Amino acid sequence: MAANHGSAGLGMRVGIIGAGPLGVVAAKNLAEEGFEVTVFERAEGVGGLWRQTTNTKQTSVLPNTYTNTSKFTGAMSDFPMPDDYPVNPSADQIQKYFELYAKAFDIKRHIRFSIEVVSVTYDRATKKWRLTVRPVGSTDERNDETFDFDRLVVATGSFKTPSIPVFKGQEQFKGEILHSQAFKDPTKYKGKSVIVVGLGNTAADSVSALISEGAERVIVSHRHQAVIIPRVTKEGRVLEFTLTFRLLMLIYLLQRISKGLAATIVAREFGKLQDACYPALRKHKACADGRELPAAHAIQPVVSDDLASHFIEGRAESAPDISSISGPRSVKFSDGTEANDVDVILLCTGLKPDLGSLMPSEFDPYNPNLAPTSFGMLPARYTDERRVARLYQGFISLQNPHQLAFLGSCIAKRPNFQLYDLITMALAQLWVGNYPLPPQAEMERSADDFMEDLAKLIKKGDVKLTGIMGAIEYDQWLNDVAGTRIYSHLGNWFSKDCWRLWWTDRKLYKIMVTGIVSAHFLRLFDNKGRGRKAWPGARDAIMEANDRAKNWKSEHFEKWKLEHWKGQMNGHA
Structure with missing residues (x-):
């Protein structure tokens, strides 16, 4: 056709x-x-x-x-x-x-x-x-x-558009129910008892904001087991830097063999990573009260540098999903437990x-x-x-x-x-x-x-x-x-472009295959008049990004710990 x-x-x-x-x-x-x-x-x-x-x-x-x-x-x-x-x-x-x-x-x-x-x-x-x-x-x-x-x-x-659940008995609740879209000023909740519904990245940010602004009690209600990974490990390893072009190609290969197998392997790696970073979380209620993990294909780990510490050290509590509003200030969970004197239900239930x-x-x-x-x-x-x-x-x-x-x-x-x-x-x-x-x-x-x-x-x-x-x-x-020509230059040994790059600029080739997948890849190669415009600064930007990534731990990790963990190192031990 x-x-x-x-x-x-x-x-x-x-x-x-x-x-x-x-x-x-x-x-x-x-x-x-x-x-x-x-x-x-x-x-x-x-x-x-x-x-x-x-x-x-x-x-x-x-x-x-x-x-x-x-x-x-x-x-x-x-x-x-x-x-x-x-x-x-x-x-x-x-x-x-x-x-x-x-x-x-x-x-x-x-x-x-x-x-x-x-x-x-x-x-x-x-x-x-x-x-x-x-x-x-x-x-x-x-x-x-x-x-x-x-x-x-x-x-x-x-x-x-907010996804807003409705709870049985909700009409009798005398506190405040709001969606995270409307949650703009965490200082308003100082001294309040708050239930955060959901466990995604928005929930993690909301929990951290509530705790830092002095909320009296924070309960996180989530249906599945928590899967939490940090941006940076306790050893100073930036996790994103481990995802190289070569590893990405391996993941794609596994998907071609079996999508289910690839999803299972990735889910297991998330679990291993969580255990290595937060061993105390294994026995915490957020991970060990009988709630199941999401299906392998549906696991979206929470990326947070302090949520695990908040759980482990008791600043945040974990509860299963809400079964009903049981009173003007009371909420009942699916395991039969109940929270009383609740001031706020914050719905971190997603937007679409x-x-x-x-x-x-x-x-x-x-x-x-x-x-x-x-x-x-x-x-x-x-x-x-x-x-x-x-x-x-x-x-x-x-x-x-x-x-x-x-x-x-x-x-x-x-x-x-x-x-x-x-x-x-x-x-x-x-x-x-x-x-x-x-x-x-x-x-x-x-x-x-x-x-x-x-x-x-x-x-x-x-x-x-x-x-x-x-x-x-x-x-x-x-x-x-x-018109980026990335796939003709990297890992494609049937292509003259790949051999030419490997032969004429081996340092760049190695960095692109084994280093971080820089955004500047997209503007590196000229497509001879067809396609998006190449950027003359792309090669230098790729090399500089990888140099900075390589030296990040020695130059910035100590400062980063002070800014992000703020004394909450126990959760990373």
Whole structure:
């Protein structure tokens, strides 16, 4: 069948909804290929959830949040993070980094701040998207403006819509129940008794914030056994630095042999790592009261440098899931125990992307009526709760692939910022016409295969992250479309590029295969006029990142311990 060159004849004006990290990098990579971009952002600046806000309906991380990925792998491909940033930057530093990024590439002139999109329509006759926008806070339609675009990118974020459980007897509770999205000021809970529901990274940050601000009692209610790993081990080893390109290829190989085997091996390694870092946790209630581990494919370890210490040293208590609200200030757990004098129930139960909320129903990727057979493979709750977006390769609309893309629904074996840098490089190449999309029928089959694989996983246990694109074929496709030429240069001894790099720059080759998987890989190799632009500084940035990673323990570990563990070393013994 013929390739799909449907971008031919379309204009170059692109509207982007959202100026978080995904929207900003999309604007930069599309503008780099000659597109005329306009970005609409509700907030007063860039950064998305990394920008602090007191708005309880807008998602933002807590001030005590640090990135789980390092500044070397989590940076943009042609813009290293500042030298004075720590290995895991803070929320405030990430927000400032994207301000610097937007300034460096002159993105801010394309952004309309404090503007919300109130409607999106599509005119099939003109093949144009029409966006109606108005100033945030205004209800006067006379302030509305309309804009027409040839393409549309929805980048409203991966964490937008709260998942809010309802408990039996909840109506009688006289304390406060709030979702983590609305948890903005931990100081308000000094002297309070708080139950934190859930055990993910948001829960870990919330527990740490509550304890540091003087909450009287903190109970963590979680259904499964805790799996907690630190960013940095007690020996000063940054765990992320152990994930090399060579190891990543081995994981991909195991997946090809057996996805179940690969998941089991990875889950066991997480368990070994937790035992090595926190041996006292083995006998703690969080891990030893009969609660089961999640299914191997569903294990998402909590990355925290102090949560285990809080459990071990008694600053935080562990309890199973809530069975009911048993009184005005009482909560009963599934093991029959009860907590009394509870002031607050904090729901760290997750947020999900709802990228289709502004879209006409015929373009909504969560709409099961657009593909009833495909969505029908999933349990009804996944479609009813809009937990699964049906897209080609996790970001391209199947209803309008050359004019509509959604960013934020998929994850892969790359840090999120690096992944969406790569995705938007690929999107720019597809839309500018440098790389053809497959025929429509092939894209539909690919989306159906994804839904079928997801349905099989769900039978083994609940899948919280429904947009995982974990196969090597996905990463290879993205790199091929973007034109990075990584896979022709590394570990591919059938390629002249690989032999040439190994022969002419063996030091670089060794660093790229056995060192950290730097974001700057994506901009290293020139693709001879096709693909994203190479960055002349990429080689130096790769070498410098690896030098800094190699010397991090001797130069920074002692300071890091003081800043992150704050005297709580017992949990790391």
